Amino acid sequence: MFWTLNGKEFDPFAEVRQLQREMNRLFADMPTRSAQDFPAVNVWTGQNGYVVTAELPGVSTDELDISVIGDTVTIKGERRPDEIAPGESYHRRERGFGKFTRSFKLPRRVDAKEVQAEYRKGILKVTLPRAEEDKPKRIPLKTA
Amino acid sequence: MTRESTELQKVGTALPAKTEKTESVPLFTPRTDVYENEAAFHVVADMPGVDERSIDIQVDHNVLSVAGRAEAESFEGHELELGEYLNGSFVRQFTLPVDIDVEKIEATVRDGVVRIRLPKSDEAKPRKITVRSA
Numbered sequence A: 001m002f003w004t005l006n007g008k009e010f011d012p013f014a015e016v017r018q019l020q021r022e023m024n025r026l027f028a029d030m031p032t033r034s035a036q037d038f039p040a041v042n043v044w045t046g047q048n049g050y051v052v053t054a055e056l057p058g059v060s061t062d063e064l065d066i067s068v069i070g071d072t073v074t075i076k077g078e079r080r081p082d083e084i085a086p087g088e089s090y091h092r093r094e095r096g097f098g099k100f101t102r103s104f105k106l107p108r109r110v111d112a113k114e115v116q117a118e119y120r121k122g123i124l125k126v127t128l129p130r131a132e133e134d135k136p137k138r139i140p141l142k143t144a
Numbered sequence B: 001m002t003r004e005s006t007e008l009q010k011v012g013t014a015l016p017a018k019t020e021k022t023e024s025v026p027l028f029t030p031r032t033d034v035y036e037n038e039a040a041f042h043v044v045a046d047m048p049g050v051d052e053r054s055i056d057i058q059v060d061h062n063v064l065s066v067a068g069r070a071e072a073e074s075f076e077g078h079e080l081e082l083g084e085y086l087n088g089s090f091v092r093q094f095t096l097p098v099d100i101d102v103e104k105i106e107a108t109v110r111d112g113v114v115r116i117r118l119p120k121s122d123e124a125k126p127r128k129i130t131v132r133s134a
Helices: A015-029 B002-009
Strands: A041-046 A047-055 A062-069 A072-079 A090-091 A098-105 A118-122 A123-129 B027-028 B033-038 B040-046 B056-060 B061-068 B078-083 B089-095 B106-109 B113-119
Touching: A041 A098, A047 A072, A047 B002, A047 B078, A062 A118, A062 A123, A072 A123, B040 B061, B040 B089, B056 B113, B061 B113
Parallel strands: B027 B089
Antiparallel strands: A041 A047, A041 B078, A047 A123, A062 A072, A072 A098, A090 B033, A118 A123, B033 B040, B040 B113, B056 B061, B061 B089, B106 B113
16 A cells, blocks of 8 residues: 555556546547448438438349338348459459348337338438327317 | 458548648548459449449559549438438549550449459560470
8 A cells, every 4th residue: 555645545556547538538439330330321310200321332132121110120131242253363352241230220110111212322221201100290279 | 240341331531642632521442352364453442322423533654543422412301310421532543563455444333333344455464475496
């Protein structure tokens, strides 16, 4: 145990812990990319529903599977690697491939029957209208 | 889900030194495959959201430049609730190791993937030299 001149307990690691806290705070806002985060999505909210877009370049629509249960949307799929012919060799290979699944909960229920998906220019766009029974209802006032 | 899948995400980039972009749009380095066979080089670049009219491919003294632009998305009456990716420009340059027949370069874009075929010039193609016995 260390004591300082004024009799207080001296902690030699206080500075280190302070530094650690500062570093943690610094990195707390950094987006961490893990396998679960593919594909990257943008979620748009409107009065009557949601639009979800996902960056999925070079995926065959046959390999894409979108499902909606209640308020949960799941995008599943696979990106296949390019087949290269014998006699061809890679100089660099950065484009990844493999299976992916991404699920997320929307703030409100959506009408699964009315969901539409569209795939253009490597971007998947899913339009999800809010469920009819979940929409806000206007209550008419009666005057006596 | 495999580890490779994370490598599908596009990565941010900076322009080469001494140049500065004029518009304030985000800039990305497209993830690219390059492969070669006897006849040609193939460059395959992921550029999600890129419009085919915005794609610019140039070869200058064996330097291949590929650029493209994805327009910002917006949906009427909707607000962005969660944003994980941005739209912007893609830029990438490669130094090609052999002479390219610039006239015969072909490029296609489909589903956000740009494919460029760069045929080697005749001088650069491998030749078989027959050895005669004296």
